[in-house]
Amino acid sequence: MIYKVSGKSGMNHNGPAAIRERSRVRQTNLEISGVKREDAGRFTCVADEIPKYHTLLVVSVSASPPEELPPGSNVTLHCEVKGLNPGSTVQWTGPDGRPHAVSETVHLQRVAPSDAGTWVCAFSYDGQTYSENLDIKVRDPARKVITSPPPRIVDQQTTYPSCDLKPHSGVGRLGWWLWVAVGGGCLVVLLLVVLVIVLCKRSRRRKRKLQKLKNGRQSLTPKKYCQCNCPTAAASPRRGRQKAKPSAPPLQPLLME
CATH class of the missing domain: 2.60.40.10 (Immunoglobulins)
Known part of the structure; x- marks a missing residue:
């Protein structure tokens, strides 16, 4: 058994077949990946107790x-x-x-x-x-494989029939031009670094001069002070001083019958 769906519970059950590890079920279709020769044969699908057969050819x-x-x-x-x-x-x-x-x-x-x-x-x-x-594919007999002849040895020196230059002459010229290009590039980079440093120093000097001029102008300007024109407050009465008592009224004559 590869795969089974229980009709009563609707649960899925995987069988012990080795092909189960390389297969999966989508709805009612069985998809097999990495088909092998031993997978060939007749497969049976049973639905509602009705068997259907399918033969897989590899x-x-x-x-x-x-x-x-x-x-x-x-x-x-x-x-x-x-x-x-x-x-x-x-x-x-x-x-x-x-x-x-x-x-x-x-x-x-x-x-x-x-x-x-x-x-x-x-x-x-x-x-x-x-x-x-x-x-x-069969090789065309008219097509010949061209192989380069081995170098001739004369007086223990290797000769090259198609070229009179030494084997490493081209490589030496290429290396010389390469060193020239590298040296020129380094020189340009060095000049740029020096130019940047000089410009930075000049900028700092200008900033310092401007700051000194600004400080000198501030010292020449007169200082201003704030004055207050508010009226003075009245003096508060001294503590401990008692007010004068009013004098007694004059005595009136007593009238008698």
Whole structure:
């Protein structure tokens, strides 16, 4: 079992199959990643106790040797189809459309440039035909590999037939120009640094002169003071001084009968 959904509880259950680690279920579809040859075979899907079957075919084509072939060499073509029913046939077809022997393996002897191209491995299953392509490259005999001749040794010195200069003469000239360019760049950078320093010092001197002139002008200006013209307050009465008592009224004569 790979995957199961319980109809009563709706819970998902993973089976013990090894392919479960490389597969996942989306809705009702099973997606397998990194397909291997051992994954080929018949898969069963049961829904509402009704089984449905699907066969997975794994096809692989290869050539031995796989690299570009020189004319006159031998090569073997392999077409392996896993999952086919017993008795199924595999047919190879050449680039010119000519069919070859009905077999999963084809041996080509003394290949020629006409054998280069796309070879097709075709097979039938369940009333349908499937195919897989394989490209074969054969080297053109007219194309020659140009190799440089080894240097001639005369009097224990290496000679170069296409050039009269020494091997490292070009490298020496290039290094000389490189050093000149580096020295000129360093000189320009040094001059820029000196110019920046001189300008900074001049700017500081100007600021100091302006500050001195400003301080001298402030010392020449007369100082101003604030005066208050407010009236003086009345003197407060002294403490301990008593007010004078009023004099007694004069005595009136007493009238008698």
